[in-house]
Amino acid sequence: MDGDGLRLNMNGLDYLILALYFVTVLGVGFAARRAIRTSVDFFLSGRSLPAWVTGLAFVSANLGALEIIGMAANGAQYGVMTVHYYWIGAVPAMVFLGIVMMPFYYGSKVRSVPEYLRLRFNRPTHLLNALSFAVAQVLIAGVNLYALALVMQALLGWPLWTAIVVGAAIVLAYITIGGLSGAIYNEVLQFFVILAGLIPVTVIGLVKVGGWNGLMDAVADTKLGEAGLHAWQDTGSTANPLGAHWIGIVFGLGFVLSFGYWTTNFAEVQRALSAKNMSAARRTPIIAAYPKLFIPLVTVIPGLVALVTVKGLGAESGDLQYNNAIPLLMRDLLPNGVLGVAVTGLLASFMAGMAANVSGFNTVFTYDIWQAYVRRDRSDEYYLRVGRWATVAAVVIGIGTAFIAAGFSNIMNYIQALFSVFNAPLFATFIIGMFWKRMTALAGFWSLLLGTLVSLSLYLLYKGGVIHFNSDLEESFWGAGLAFVTAVVVAAIITPLTAPKRDEELRGLVYGIGGVDLKGDVLAGDAVWYRSPVLLGVIAVALAALFYIPVF
Amino acid sequence: MSNDGEPAKDPLIDETQAEQRRSAAARLFDIRRVIGGLFVAYGVIVTLIGVFDSGAEIDKAEGVRINLWAGLAMLAFGLLMLLWQWLRPAEPPAPNEQQPGG
Numbered sequence: 001m002d003g004d005g006l007r008l009n010m011n012g013l014d015y016l017i018l019a020l021y022f023v024t025v026l027g028v029g030f031a032a033r034r035a036i037r038t039s040v041d042f043f044l045s046g047r048s049l050p051a052w053v054t055g056l057a058f059v060s061a062n063l064g065a066l067e068i069i070g071m072a073a074n075g076a077q078y079g080v081m082t083v084h085y086y087w088i089g090a091v092p093a094m095v096f097l098g099i100v101m102m103p104f105y106y107g108s109k110v111r112s113v114p115e116y117l118r119l120r121f122n123r124p125t126h127l128l129n130a131l132s133f134a135v136a137q138v139l140i141a142g143v144n145l146y147a148l149a150l151v152m153q154a155l156l157g158w159p160l161w162t163a164i165v166v167g168a169a170i171v172l173a174y175i176t177i178g179g180l181s182g183a184i185y186n187e188v189l190q191f192f193v194i195l196a197g198l199i200p201v202t203v204i205g206l207v208k209v210g211g212w213n214g215l216m217d218a219v220a221d222t223k224l225g226e227a228g229l230h231a232w233q234d235t236g237s238t239a240n241p242l243g244a245h246w247i248g249i250v251f252g253l254g255f256v257l258s259f260g261y262w263t264t265n266f267a268e269v270q271r272a273l274s275a276k277n278m279s280a281a282r283r284t285p286i287i288a289a290y291p292k293l294f295i296p297l298v299t300v301i302p303g304l305v306a307l308v309t310v311k312g313l314g315a316e317s318g319d320l321q322y323n324n325a326i327p328l329l330m331r332d333l334l335p336n337g338v339l340g341v342a343v344t345g346l347l348a349s350f351m352a353g354m355a356a357n358v359s360g361f362n363t364v365f366t367y368d369i370w371q372a373y374v375r376r377d378r379s380d381e382y383y384l385r386v387g388r389w390a391t392v393a394a395v396v397i398g399i400g401t402a403f404i405a406a407g408f409s410n411i412m413n414y415i416q417a418l419f420s421v422f423n424a425p426l427f428a429t430f431i432i433g434m435f436w437k438r439m440t441a442l443a444g445f446w447s448l449l450l451g452t453l454v455s456l457s458l459y460l461l462y463k464g465g466v467i468h469f470n471s472d473l474e475e476s477f478w479g480a481g482l483a484f485v486t487a488v489v490v491a492a493i494i495t496p497l498t499a500p501k502r503d504e505e506l507r508g509l510v511y512g513i514g515g516v517d518l519k520g521d522v523l524a525g526d527a528v529w530y531r532s533p534v535l536l537g538v539i540a541v542a543l544a545a546l547f548y549i550p551v552f
Numbered sequence: 553m554s555n556d557g558e559p560a561k562d563p564l565i566d567e568t569q570a571e572q573r574r575s576a577a578a579r580l581f582d583i584r585r586v587i588g589g590l591f592v593a594y595g596v597i598v599t600l601i602g603v604f605d606s607g608a609e610i611d612k613a614e615g616v617r618i619n620l621w622a623g624l625a626m627l628a629f630g631l632l633m634l635l636w637q638w639l640r641p642a643e644p645p646a647p648n649e650q651q652p653g654g
Contacts, residue, residue, distance in 0.1 A: 013601060017594060024590050028583075037576035040568055046577025050642070053583060108559045109569060119562055185583045192587055192629075196594070200622050207614045335609035337601035337619040341594060341626075371564060380571045508559020515559040 005319040006154040006327055014340030021193065021344045022170060025186050025351070029174025032181040039383045042179035043363040044111060044274045049181075051280035051531075053188055055287025058094075058271040059295075060187035063194055064353020065147040066415060068299055068346070073322035075296075075303020076313060078241040079219065079228025080551045082303070083296045087544040088254040091289045093262035095537035098286040101263055102272060102533075104434055106281040107516040108508040111273070113266040114368045120433050120509045121444030123372075128448060129426065130368035133266060134361055136422055138394055141357035142401025143415065148350030149402065155327055155343060164402050167347075171354050172395040175362070176388050180274055183359040187271075190348040191291070197345020198298035200338045201329050205305035208333065215301070218308040228304075231551050243470040244477065252477030256484045260423035264430055267360035278518055279526040282533040289540040293547065302326055354398065362390040416476045417459050424480035425451025428487030436491075437510045441501060443494040451487035455479040582642050588633035595627025 036042050074082040110116045114133060118126035145164055152163035174182045209215045220226050227234055227241055235246035244253075262268060262285070272284035306313055306325035309332070313320050319328075330342050366387045375382075405414075429448045433439050458479045461467045469475040507515030529535065602620030610617055 013597065017597060020590065020593060024586060028586055031581055035576050035578075035580035038568075038571040038574050040572055041575055041577050045580070046572070046575040048575070048577035048580065109565050111565065111568060115565070119560060181577075181580055185586070188583055189587055189590065192591070196591075196622070196626055200618050204613050204616055204618055207616055333613060335605065335612050335619060337598045337605075337609075338613075338622045341598065341622070367564070367568075376564075380568070380574075505560050 006324060006331060007157055008155045008327075008331055008339060008343065009336070010156065010339065010343065011336045014336050014343065017337075017340035018344050018347070021348065024189065025170060025174055028185045028189065029178035029182040032174075032178030032185060035181055036179050036384075039366070039380050039387060040111075041181070042384050042387050043359075043366065044270070045179070045181040045184060047274055048276050049184065049274050049280070051275060051283040051287055053184065054271045054275045054280065054284040056191045056291070057184040057187040058268060058284050059288035059291045060191040060194075060352045061268055061271060061356035062292075062353075063191065063295070063349050064144055064356070065151070065346070065350040066144065066353065068194070068198070068349050069147065069151075069323055069326060071296070071299040072303040072306070072325040075300035076307040076325045077303075077322045079224045079304065080231050080300065081228075081240065081242045081244075082300045083231055083547070083551065084242075084249055084253060086292055086296050087547055088249065089258045090262060090292050091540055091544040092254065093258040094285040094289040094292065095540055096259065097263045097269070097272075098282045098284065098533050099537050101430075101434065102282045102285070103278065103516045103518060104509055104511075105269060106273060106275070106278055107518075111367045112364050113264055113269050114364055116509070117429075117433075117444065117448075118368075118372070120506070122441035125429075125441065125445040125448055126368065127373065128445070130364050130372075132422055132452070133364050134369065136418060137267065137357045137361040137364075138397045139401050139404075139418070140415065141354050141361070141394060141398035142403075143405045144350055144354040144357065145398050146402040146405040148347065148354070151327065151346060151350070154324075155330075155346075164399055167350065167354070168395050168399050171351055171358060172392065175355060175358055176391045179387075180270070180359050180363075183355045184271060184274060186355065187352050190352040193341070193348045194345040194352075195298065197342035197348075198302070198326075200334060201326065201342060202298045202301050202305075204333045205302055205309070205329055209305055209308055215304055215308065219304055222307055223314075224307065228307075229551065231548055233552060238470055238474075243474060248474065248477045252481050256424050256427065256480040257419060257477065259431075260427035260480065260484075261419055264423060264426045265360075266364060267356040270360055270363060277521040277523060277526070279522055279531065279533070283531065283536065286533055286536045286540060289537075293540065293543055299326075302329055305329060358391060358394045358398070361394045362387050365390040365394075416473065417479070420476040420479040420483065421452060421455045421459060424455060424483040425487045428484045429491070432488065432491050433510070435511045436495075437503070437506055437513055438495055438500050439491055440495050440498040442498045443491045446494055447487040447491045450490050451483040454486040455483035458482055582637055584633050584637040588630045588637065591626045591630030591633065593630075595623050595625075595630050597623070599623030599627060 040046055071082060105116060108119060110119065114126050114130040117129050145167055148167045149160050149163035152158045153160050174186060209218050216229055219228050224241060234240035235249060238245050272281045275281040275284050303325050306329050310328050314322055330339060334342055366383050370386050371383055425448055428451055429444055433444055462469055462475045503513055506513050598619050602617055602623050605617060605619055
């Protein structure tokens with residue numbers, strides 16, 4: 001077996017720290033069990049959670065392994081431009097979700113994102129989206145599981161098979177038992193453990209290279225050069241590390257891809273739907289935007305440090321791939337003790353990602369597929385049981401798809417392609433449907449279907465060598481953009497030819513028709529100015545813009 | 553029939569909403585206790601490791617007594633979480649006041 005070069009020198013105390021974490025995670029699952037009596041308790045935490053909990057779970061659900069390992073790798077490969085994934089590629093969309101879209105999601109009491117499509121458009125649109133979401137979730141869960149197992153194998157020397165089964169068993173246990181509350185509570189815990197693991201790596205890394213200025217000087221001398229230190233400067237053309245023009249960054253990444261991911265991905269939105277009232281639901285993604293602003297400090301900076309300090313980083317295969325930036329730093333810089341915390345944080349992040357996929361899947365499967373199309377009018381207890389079995393099924397299928405993922409050489413690009421195919425047309429359909437009440441049910445269906453097909457065709461043509469792009473990333477920007485435009489054009493053509501829905505059917509679902517109550521369930525404490533979603537959102541976006549100044 | 557505050561109706565959603573009355577969500581424990589507890593434990597373990605760190609460990613971390621500092625930081629964070637919970641305990645959600653329907 002290869003990979004011995006990455007093996008960490010873990011001692012008993014490090015394993016004690018890891019074991020304590022696993023025990024706590026399972027304990028949270030069991031303790032959450034007593035709060036589950038109905039299906040809403042299981043799938044949406046009884047809509048009872050405070051905003052800071054759902055907000056941290058929201059950001060944690062995205063802090064999967066792919067995110068941490070992948071963004072550190074991007075930091076080493078593309079330099080400072082990686083911050084685009086956070087400041088323009090996430091924060092504005094999260095704020096938009098909270099301020100503009102959440103009133104429709106939470107106010108209409110839908111139990112999932114596909115369910116919104118059922119109410120706004122029709123059942124075929126709903127079924128199309130529910131099925132594609134369910135498939136995408138188990139595929140991504142498999143990718144997360146595989147990535148988890150790879151790290152356990154490389155760092156701890158566990159056999160791949162054992163690592164996959166142990167990881168899956170823990171996630172399975174705490175979600176089947178504790179439901180969404182188990183998942184969300186563990187995500188909040190994971191958020192802090194992940195940070196506790198990454199901060200020491202970053203701090204010691206910076207000490208090693210002589211602080212921020214030392215890092216900047218050193219990066220300028222690497223193969224990235226001066227270009228690796230600027231986010232926008234060379235984006236007038238595609239001659240920059242990312243190979244992306246600013247138009248592509250702003251509209252492809254910042255608008256279509258990012259809005260598509262953050263505003264319509266149920267694995268994320270579900271966290272906000274479990275909030276206790278409208279105000280808390282709207283604040284959920286906005287509270288999440290604040291940690292998101294700072295996460296590049298503990299992903300991109302370690303990536304740059306690894307680029308400077310690890311000789312030969314960037315190999316095509318073996319131990320020195322960009323993906324190993326953070327594990328390599330952990331091996332080189334962390335003594336036993338914080339090493340155990342860092343390994344725990346890394347494993348926590350894999351489980352957070354997979355748990356989000358699994359809890360999104362079981363809800364959509366139960367409410368949107370089973371209840372809507374297979375077995376209607378059963379008791380609530382029946383659907384609660386279905387949900388538990390769906391969780392088991394998701395994890396078992398996830399183990400299967402983990403072995404599929406093992407067959408792909410570059411997982412991150414595969415995921416990006418998935419997002420451009422599924423999320424971009426979905427976002428276009430949503431945003432038109434929410435703001436144009438005339439848009440008809442049939443237009444919704446065809447927008448979604450044709451948008452998806454266009455993006456999928458472009459991806460296949462690119463893979464087949466018929467169309468050329470500078471990078472996989474550029475392909476996904478264009479694929480997303482084209483899918484968006486297609487969905488808009490299709491909606492504009494089909495809508496005038498078909499019959500609209502009546503206004504009463506659209507109440508609470510579409511902008512300008514009424515039926516959305518922003519204040520109805522408000523608690524006394526929610527009226528204070530510092531809990532205003534709009535104010536918090538504006539500050540987050542302003543901070544994102546300010547953060548660009550030192551790395552322009 | 554429906555007043556201005558009522559969104560469109562759907563039978564599947566209404567069924568689930570009706571079940572809300574039986575919700576046991578109020579029995580959910582406070583996560584701050586768990587976060588605080590785990591971090592206090594981590595803080596104590598890592599701080600102790602830090603106190604007894606040898607020169608080799610400190611050299612590996614570029615001369616920073618990282619175990620000591622990280623341990624103390626985690627301990628402080630854990631205690632703050634517990635303090636927060638102690639000072640501002642979660643108010644149990646009021647038993648479901650169903651909104652007067654249209």
